[in-house]
Every structure is written in structure tokens, then in C-alpha cells.
Amino acid sequence: MTQTTIAGVPGLERVKSSPLPLPPRSLSRTNSLFSRTEPTLSGKGSRTSVSIHQARLVQTFRDAGLTASEGRSVRRFLSCLSPEDVRFGVLTAAKHEPPDVYLLRYLRRCRWEVNKALVLLLNSLIWRLKEMKVDNVLLPRGELYAAQQEQNLMDKHRSEEARGFISQLRMGKCYVYGVDRLNQPVCVVRVRLHQPGAQSKDALNQFITHIYESVRLVISPPIETATVVFDMTGFSLANMEYAPVKFIIRCFETYYPESLGVLLLHNAPRIFAGIWRVIKGWMDPALAAKVHFTRTIKDLEQFIALDQIASELGSSEDWEYEYPEPEPDENRQMEDYATRDTLLAERQSIAEQFLAATSRWISATGSQDEEELKQAILRREEIVEQISANYWDLDPHVRARNFLDRTAMIHDGGRIENYPATPKTPPQVQIQTAKILQVRHVQRARLKIVTI
16 A cells, blocks of 8 residues: 655545545645645546436435425535545544434534435535545644644745644634533634734634534533634724634534534624624524623623633633644554554444444334334444444544644543643642542533433
């Protein structure tokens, strides 16, 4: 097998076994995080075979009540996506999340209209695979690649794009810290740090997507959503830029539907009132209903416990954001292609088992055999656990490490520590603090379940 490296960072070359939903050939090309070439994601299969598959699939959806407009959208999407792209996209996008949870996000967003949810899902896959290249370029390259390309003296454009991306992480324009009262991870955006034009549109959208994907990793079942705090302290019209706001809304509504628990606009000045009226008009009413304005620390306490609010927002919590620079060898496991390919093959096998178990479950629901239904449900739940475990084994081989890995918020095997101790804290205190917080989080989770 040929091993490819790009600027010192290993790319992911395609495995020869065709049945696997593996990263397409674009993974080993130079359509990088900071360049915009557009290679075809999948060259497998003839146009005829794809067209036949597309026609049969569209007809099946028509029989299920697909409207003419929806049918045109599906045909347009399928003209860009091969069956392999769809399989790779869904399986990869779900990551550690149960497939049911991932697909239910689209159904909830579309108010349980299956055909609309299908169109939304395909639209999201087009964006992930063809436009942003989330799983085949953005995440495999990651922060280390950006830090390296920032020093690229041979390509000024690539260097500027890389600097525009990683400078936002260094300044802490957005950070992840702790959980709210419902145990949802909290992501804080310091709006005052945004300077329009300081980075290109591509670098900004890649940064926003990088944050979305990073936060997804610390959402642990049964939690399915996160809380976002837009800290408007010090905001002025000089910080306002509508294009990234529209992209964030599109992410919440189309690319990462039903991933937002609540959005807090904290300490917004009066000049923001007119801006908010414009922004609210762009939002779906269901998304706008999740937005709340907070002014004081007491307001924030309604959503986040006082001792778990970052100090800069007004609490006494002894924590400050500091960006840890990427380590040169932090992605060394991505060079272990044999292990990666084995885990990908295992993931495909588990996926096939999941589809078979789902068919068995559907059949059992129409029968009168309660024992068969019980066994089908149990088998399906077992496979869901295998999907999650497999992802975390695979993760270090397909995703470059990020700031959450380096700050010990994400540990091997998918263990999440929402309040990692700072390096200044003595080791013994770190251990005790971690244990206390873990117990506290478990108690909260149990309380939420009992309340429901």
C-alpha cells in the first residue's frame, strides 16, 4: 500500500477493498484545508449503473409520496453523490453517535416529514463531502497542518489562510468549557474578538465548522445537544459581520440540525437590538425560540451553575482560556494505516449487522411474537454500542488532534472530562477534583432522567 504525506502530515489513502465506506481518493490529494480545488469524490461505478440506481431510488421515494419539487432536489443531489458517497457520508458523519440519534435530528428538524428530512440529509452530505470536505480533509488535516502551513514561505496564499484559521483558536474567539444545568457542553463565543476581514471567508467558515465538529465529540449520550453563549461584552458595530452569522444559522438548521439546546446572547448592548431583528428574520421559528438574552450573572445562573461559569463571565471560577499549540508528533497514529484499515473494515461489518438487525426489528414489530421483538431490540442496542466503541478506536487514526484533546477534555476511548484541571493545579488536587466533578455530573444526569 502506498503511504502518502502532505507537508509532513499523513494523508489518508484509499484502501483497495471496494465494499468499505472508506475516505475517497481526495484524501490523498492537495485539496487542502486551505485550498479550493474540487476533485470528484468517487470514481467508482459507471455512469449507467449510477443512473439506474438513481432512477430506482427516486421512484421508490415517489411511491412514498415524494413531491415533484423534492424529487428534483433528490435527483440533483444523487447526480453528485454515488451510493458509495452516501454510505461513507452517513456512517462517517454519525461518528460515535447512535445512527438513530443522527437520523432523528433531521426528522425533528423537518417536523417528522420523512421526505423533507431525506432532502435535508442529502443536502448535508453534499456539503460535508463536496464543499467543506469535513471528514476527508478538514478533520484529518486539523490544527497541526494549519500551524505548519502558517510557516509556508513558498505559498503566501496558503500561509495566510492557515494563519487566518489558527489565529482564531489562539485568541480564543470561541472555547468549550464545562456543562450547563442539563449537562449540555457549553461553548462560549467572544464576539468582541471578531474583526471582519481579518481572515478570509473560507478560513472563517472552516474555523466555525471545526468548532462544531469539536463540540460534537464532547456531547455524550444521553445528552444530544449543546449550549452556546455569545458573549456580547464589549461588542461594537466594528465587530458585526452578517456573512458568518448566516453560515452559523445554516449550520444549526441544515448541517447540524437539532444540535443546539439553547443559545444565550449575554450582555448585548442596545445597538444590537436592531441587528437582532434582522438576524431573527433569517431564523426558523423553532431555532429562534431557543435564543435567550441574559444580562447579569444571575441571568446566566438560570442555565449554568455559578461555580461552573467561566470567570470572565462574572463568576469566581478559577479558569482562563489558553490555547495549547499542536505537538509535531500528536497525529502519529494516523500513520498506522494497517490499524486504520482494519478498524474501517470492522466499522463496515458492524454497519451491515446494524442494517440486518434493523430489518429484523421492523419485521418483529409486525408480528405477534413478543419474545422475537424483545430479542431484536436487544441485538440492535448491542450493535449500537459497538458502533460507538469502534468510532473511538478509529478516531485517532482518522482525526487530527485538536485543542480539546490537548487540554485533556477528550481522552482515549471517548472518555470526556468537562472540567480538566489546569497545569498549575497540583496532581493530587487534579485527581480529586476530577472525581468530584464526575460524581456531580452523574448525579445531574440521574436527576434529569427521574424528572422526565
